[in-house]
Amino acid sequence: MAHTQERAAEHAHETLAQRALRPRDDNCGDVMVVGGGISGIQAALDLANTGFKVYLVEKTPTIGGKMSQLDKTFPTNDCSMCIESPKFIECDRQPNIEIMTYTEVAAVEGSAGNFKVTLNKKPRYIDEDKCTGCTVCVEYCPVKIPDPFNQNLSLNKAVHIYFSQAVPLVTYIDDSCLYLKDKTCSICQGVCENDAINFNQTPEKVEVKVGAIVLSPGYETFDPRVRGDYGYGTYQNVVTSMDFERLLCATGPHEGHILRPSDKKHPHKIAWIHCVGSRQVTPGxxxxxxxxxxxxTQKQVILAKDHVPDLQAKIFHNDIRSYGKDFERFYQRAEKLPGVEFIRSYVSIGRxxxxxxxxxxxxSTPDQGVKEEEFELVVxxxxxxxxxxxxEFSRIFGVELGPQGFCKTNPVNPIETSRPGIFISGAFQGPRDIPESVVSASAAGALSGHLLRSRRGRLTQERIYPEEKNVTEEEAKVGVFVCRCGANIGRVVDVPALVEYSRTLGNVVHAEESLFACATNTAQAISNTIRDKGLNRVVVAACTPRTHEPLFRDTLREAGINQYFFDMANIREHCSWVHSKEQADATKKAKDIVRMSVARASMLEPLSEFSLPVNKAALVVGGGVAGMISALTLAEQGFQTYLVEKASDLGGMARRMxxxxxxxxxQAYLNDLKKRAYRHQLVRVITDATITDVEGYVGNFVTTVKSKRGVQQIKHGAAIIATGAEEYKPSEYLYGQDPRVMTQLELEEGIVKRDERLLNSQSLVMIQCVGCRQEDRNYCSRICCSGAMKNALKLKSVNKEMDIYVLFRDMRTYGFSEDYYREASSRDVKFIRFEPHDKPLVEAVEEGGRRFLRVTVTDPVLGKKLAIDADSVALSAAVVPSRGSEDTARLFKVPLSPDGFFQEAHVKLRPVDFAAEGVYLCGTAQYPKHLSETISQAYGAAGRAxxxxxxxxxxxSGSVCEVDESICVSCGACISSCTYGAIGFHDTPRGKKAVINPVLCKGDGLCNAKCPTGAVYLKHYTDEEVFGQIDAALAG
Amino acid sequence: MNMVVATEFKPTIVGFLCNWCCYGGADLCGVSRFQYPPYLRVIRLMCSGRVDLSFIFRAFAKGADGVFIGGCHLNDCHYDPEGNYDALGNTLMAKRILEHVGVNPERLRLEWISAGEGVRFADTMIEFSAKVKSLGPLGTSEDTAVADLASRLDAATQLVPYIKLVERERLRVPVRTEEGYRNFFGSEEFTELFNGLILDKLVMSRIMGFLRKQPVPAVEIAGSLDLDPSEVARHLHELTEHGLIKFDAGEHLVAAV
Structure with a gap:
């Protein structure tokens, strides 16, 4: 215990020293981000990384927001905390972000470029600079209170840390404290060795000057108590989905065991009820x-089934709205699980x-009528x-709210509020998921950056690391840190045995386990342990290096050793997650993986990184709305931009809307946008263009563009892919054979052109999901349901007598579009649901001298065939990847998803980045989306660029090739293998020898594999290092 | 009661995965919780083209029951020089050599798996694991002791620098497509070149390796190495000519270098 405290105290000391390095806090910054959830965090990071000083203000005691409470994220079931907490650490370590937690905004004065914000810092009753997060006070505190982080499902103390990965990692004291109530207890003060408890704290007013404000206050979950009819709050075993998230989570009330509230037993029969508080016009x-x-919900079903294999689950739903990228497959995955039943029915809670x-x-079900069924738990x-x-928020900031109570936004710029200089990101715009919140954060970053472009870099400073210790003369001293990743690893792999085993390996001088190796405190503790134990090599056995290596390398730098002395043993993605039913074998494999990692780590050499220049120009591929906006956003901030379009005019798909x-x-919007793009001095528009070649790498691309102007080579530092998508040309339902059958875009055109035949139709049938949500195109095109509503309402406003039928599978008018669905319904648009195996039939018929299209469909309510005689049929045709996507993907070396859309670097947290650095993504090239979503994403991609x-x-990277001249035989094999031109010959006293230009070397190591003598070697992946791993793999 | 329980054979497969595609596919497979047998031991490399012939031989020499190489789909390599074509050439070459040193070439497998193909990664692992399991521990389907295989693989490893030179000089693949590679490595032309350029050297390398361990009477060599006596005689002649081997006082052959 004493040791822990000592170390903790030292850490506090460092934090203070680190603080001193931060810019002098004269309460003056560039941007204030209000709300520290994932959206606010991303906005703050993007802004800080583009040269702005940011205040990140959060009203709870830590940053993290709702995402930190989630167990996993759909549709990949990535561990939520695992992907979010590295961002906490990044914020904490970023010298240009000042995190202010437990703080609320009281007043905002001034205008864009010059705001004065008054903050109210609530008393934590803890001196943040003194608290080490040791939690001794928590142990001694006698007052137990429901834990808000765990949705009040478990108890915590009146003094506690909000959650174990919190930033800042310090305690706070709740109002329930006995001292605060009547001064009857001050045990914590007695036990705190650092005198961090301070009951004299009072609310503190702080004034801060900033140029722009980003609002990211997020959302609240609906409280079912408001409507008394769900039994929530009265029946113990009725919980909300957020409660259930905590029940699922390893850091939750029961360490990841799903135990129901009444008797703390595993429920084996669970019901989920959809749309609680949503799609309801009844009061509340x-x-x-x-x-x-x-x-x-589908995520929770999949996870619950994983926890309780014999689980019986019933999900009572309305429409299933799986409208996002890969959501359809996710739904299918949940639906196919044994014992899981999705039932389309309205429900009521019985007793x-x-x-x-x-x-x-x-x-009720169509076959069995009304039923009453008992469940052990209802979610x-x-x-x-x-x-x-x-x-109150809208009053303080002077921004208007929309009719739904969320922030009112500008339809052509969903990032702007009604007050200039105040931007918005995340779910305060309206209900949305994590990637959309992240995108809008980057977009808000881009717009704030535009407003404050003249002051970029004025207040910021670089990060300073301690001097690197030279350990080359020392023997390898490896430290192994095994992560439980909550239950993700710990439930499958025997972690204590793995730690024990690690200690027996050669060169290992220290091994320990942690609940989350990526938590702020753990990362700091690792840094301290490296210093305390004199470690010179570090192995973290946790998840994949593809996401977490940068974080741990940074931890090594903080500890003053070379960041390349690090290796990651992937015992999660490659072990516990894929061998979850074979615990003994998984543990054995984890031991092998750690052994390989230790062998590799022992051989690692220190490497130094170097800087490459960044060409300040950008190339945007695709001149639709997405491409034009991202190009203009960059140009307006002073960056030369090339906008390359394959057609002869800008506009893309929007030309048909x-x-x-x-x-x-x-059209008015588009024409204005086009005019701005064509006219902007820094936007070079190249139409009728084809890209024939792309060379280079981040910061230094050379792209060859062929157009009517000839062939030109463009040098640029960044590229944005905005190549859009297309409308599917149906082969179904007589399309192409009968002119009365058209797509929704053609219908829209007909309406605008006032096509008489069309507008005088007595009856018009719309058929949804044409060409998608089927085997060969297993995704939802997202925009067609609202698109159909748009055209149906338009037709009704032109000819209200027209009978309009919408044949659908699930109406997916998500978010605020739902209101238009309701409106269409109230204006007598008729909706008939059909099953995919029983699609409607369209026939051209001539009867009694009248020619019409007969549409036959099975009505699920009546259970019989229905024939509709229609004058026109509109098909909601799928959105398909644009032709040429494959070429673009190949040229820029970026991947496509199985459906043919471009695949972003990370579905949740890097939605507009590619894994390849310097290339970004926006618009429908990524996935079908609405115009406002495209606009938001285009700003976001520009923000990232x-x-x-x-x-x-x-x-x-320091991992580049080098030549040992003494054994180079000048054969030239390496030179011919390197198309980057990184290798050449140079004259030496002993003749010509190969030499490598590290700036051009990309570290693929092909030359190493070609060199007959081993003279060329790829640093960090040398033959010896690989042999070491091979030998260790087979030494078990 | 004493009961002999036949322990299930659990192979060890060494996998070389490229960072950008196959390693990402393996990660996605994990994220998606697709299950596969726990036999793979992954070594992450930046490109499948970094996989050296000697890595493959080393893995088998140390007793790997299977070796897996995973790269990006052809023409999708993250790197401009398209290292996955090198991986393809190396794998086809390695298979040929493995065949000659007596390791079942089916123990080596190359697949293209993108970072988006989590399911395919699991399917491939399930399939390859079953394949390796059916072949049994290294040496069983070969009917050769692992130590013997190891010494032959060492001989092959000794030859890798030479193979690299020969490949560049004489064994260039004319067409850069998967079909082109497979046709070339399956052609009679290749077999002829392989036999002439590499196979003889491989046998000589084995004889040298054998003699480096201990002096042996000439007549015992063919039997010990399971080679044709006339072939051995031809090689011994050449090796003596080059001064690489000589007779010691006891009329045993020894390696001179």
């Missing part, structure tokens, strides 16, 4: 769709059984509400 409910609940405390649900899939204090559901005049272009240099 929200009229809109909350957009995320369908997918998160609580007096003995078992089970809860009954009444529902309410609650929707998303505006932040609880949205009204005339109005949006919200009533925007698309700015994090690169605003720097003069980019750091290149």
């Amino acid at each position: 409910g929200n009229s809109y769709c909350s957009a995320v609940c369908c997918s998160y 609580e059984m007096p003995d078992s405390k089970n809860v009954t649900i009444r529902y 309410l899939s609650v929707g998303l509400n505006p932040p609880a204090d949205a009204r 005339h109005y949006t559901l919200e009533g925007l005049d698309v 700015l994090t690169l272009l605003s720097h003069d240099t980019v750091v290149a």
Whole structure:
């Protein structure tokens, strides 16, 4: 214990020293980000990385927001905390971000470029600079209170740390403290060795000057108590989906065991109820769709099934809205699980059984009628509400709210609020998922950057690391840190045995385990241990280096040793997650993996990185709305941009759109945008263009473009792929054979051109999901349901007598579009659901001198065939990847998803980046999306490109090739293998020898494999290092 | 009661995965929780083209029951020089050599798996694991002791620098497509070149390796190395000519270098 405290104290000392290095806090910054959830964090990081000083203000005691409470994220089931917490650390270590937690904004004065913000810092009763996070006070505190982080499902103390990865990692004291109530206890003060407890703290007013404000206050979950009819709060075994997230989580109330509240037993029969608080016009409910609940429910079902294999699950739903990238497959995955049943039915909660405390649900099915069934646990899939204090918030910031109580935004710029200089990101715009929140954060970063472009870099400073210790003369001293990753690793791999085993390996002088190696405190503890134990090599046995290596390398730098003395043993993605049923074998494999890693680590050499210049120009591929906006955003901040379009004019798909559901005049907007793009001095538009070659790498690309102007080579530092998508040409339903059958885009055109035949139709049938949600195109095209509503309402406004039928599978009018679905329904548009195996039939018929299209469909309510005689049929045709995507992907060396859309670097947290550095993505090239979503993403991609272009240099890896001249035989094999031109001959006293230009070397190591004598070697992946791993792999 | 329980054979497969595609596919496979047998031991390299012939031989020499190489799909390599073509050439060459040193070439497998193909990674692992399991521990399907295989593989490893030179000079693949590679390595022309350029050297390398360990009477060599006596005689002649081997006082052959 004493030792821990000592170390903790030392850490506190360092933090203070580190603080001193930060810019002098004269309460003056560039941007204030209000709300420290994932969106706020991303906005702060992007801004800080583009040369702005940021205040990140959060009202709770830590940053993290709702995402930190989630167990996993859909549709990949990535561990939520695992992917979010590295961002906490990044914020904490970023010298240009000042994190202010437990702080609220009281007043905002001034205007864009010059705001004065008054903050109210609530008393934590803890001196943040003194608290080491040792939690001795928590141990001694006698007062137990429901833990807000765990949705009050477990108890915590009146003094506690909000959650174990919190940033800042210090305690706070809740109002329930006995001293605060009546001064009857001050045990914590007695036990704190650092005198960090300070009951004299009072609310503190702080004034801060900033140029721009980003609002990211997030959302609240719907409280089912508001409507008394769900039994929440009265029946113990009715929980909300957020409660259930905590129950699933290894850091939750029962360490990841799903135990129901009444008797703390495993439930084996669980019901989920969809749309709780959403799509309801009855008092207390929200009229809109909350957009995320369908997918998160499926996630919970999959995870619960994983926890309790014999689980019986029933999911009562309305439409299944799997409209996002890979959501459709995710739904199929949940639906196919044994014992899982999705039932389309309205439900009501019946009663609580007096003995078992089970809860009954009444529902109805077409075959069996109304039923009442008992469940051991009921989960309410609650929707998303505006932040609880949205009204007060809007008053303080002087921004207007929309009719749903979320922030009112500009339809052509969803990042702008009604007050200039104040931007918005995340779910305060309206219900949305994590990637959309992240995208809008980068977009808000880009727009703030535009406003403050003249002051970029004025207040910021570089990060300073301790001097690197020279350990080359020392023997290898390896430290092994094994991560439990909550239960992700710990539940499968025997972690204590693995730690024990690690200690027996050669060169290992220290081994320990942690719950989350990536938590802020653990990363700091690793850094301290490296110093305390004099470690010179580090192995972290945890997850994949592809996401977490940068974080741990940084930890080594913090500890003053070379960052290349690090190796990651991937015992999660490559072990516990893929061998979850074979615990003994998985443990053996984990031991092998660690042994290989230790062998490798022992041989690693220190390497130094170097800087490459960044060409400040950008190339944008695709001149649609997405491409034009991202190009203009970059140009307006002073960066030369080349906008390459394959057609002869800018505009892309938007040229065929005339109005949006919200009533925007698309053509007027588009023409204005085109004019701006063509006219901007720094936007060079190249139409009729084909890209024939792309060479180079981040910061230094050379792209060859062929156009009517001839062939030109463009040098640029960043590239944005915005190549859009296309409308599927149907082969179904007589399309192409009968002119009365058209696509939705053609219908829109007909409406705008006032096509008489069309507008005088007595009856018009729309068929949804044409060409998608089927085997060969297993995704939802996202935009067609709202698109159909848009055209149906337009037709009704032109000819209200027209009978309009919409034949659909699930109406996916997610978010605020739901209101238009309701409106269409109230204006007598008829909706008929069909099953995929029983699609409608369209026939051209001539009867009684009248020619029409007969559409036959099975009505599921009536259970019989229905024939509709229509004058026109509109097909909601799929959105398909644009032709040429494959070429673009190949040229830029970026991947496509199985559906043919471009594949981003990380579905959740890097939604507009590619894994290949310096290349970004936006618009429908990524996945079908609405115009406003495209606009938001285009700003986001530009924002991400700015994090690169605003720097003069980019750091290149130290893992490059080198030549041992003494054994080079001048055969030239290496030279011919390297198409980067990184290798050449140079004259030496002993003749010509190969020499490598490290700036051009990309570290693929092909030359190493070609060199007959081993003279050329790839650093960090040398033959000896690989042999060491091979030998260790087979030494078990 | 004493009961002999036949322990299940659990192979060890060494996998060389490129960082950008196959390693990412393996990660996605994990994220998606697709299950596969726990036999693979992964070594992450930046490019499948970094896999050296000697890595493959080393793995088998140390007793790997299978070796897996995973790269990006052809023409999708993250790197401009398209190292996955090198991986393809190396694998086809390695298979040929493995065949001659007596390791079942089916123990070596190359696959293209993108970072988006988590399912395919699992499927490939399930399939390859089953294949290796059916072949049994290294040496069983070969009907040769692992130590013997190891010494032959060492001989092959000794030859790798030479193979690299020969490949560059004489064994260039004319067409850069998967089909082109497979046709070339399957052609009679290649077999002829392989036999002439590499196979003889491989046998000589084995004889040298054998003689380096201990002096042996000439007549015992063919039997010990399981080679044709007339072939051995031809090689011994050449090796003596080059002064690489000589007779010691006891009329045993020894390696001179």
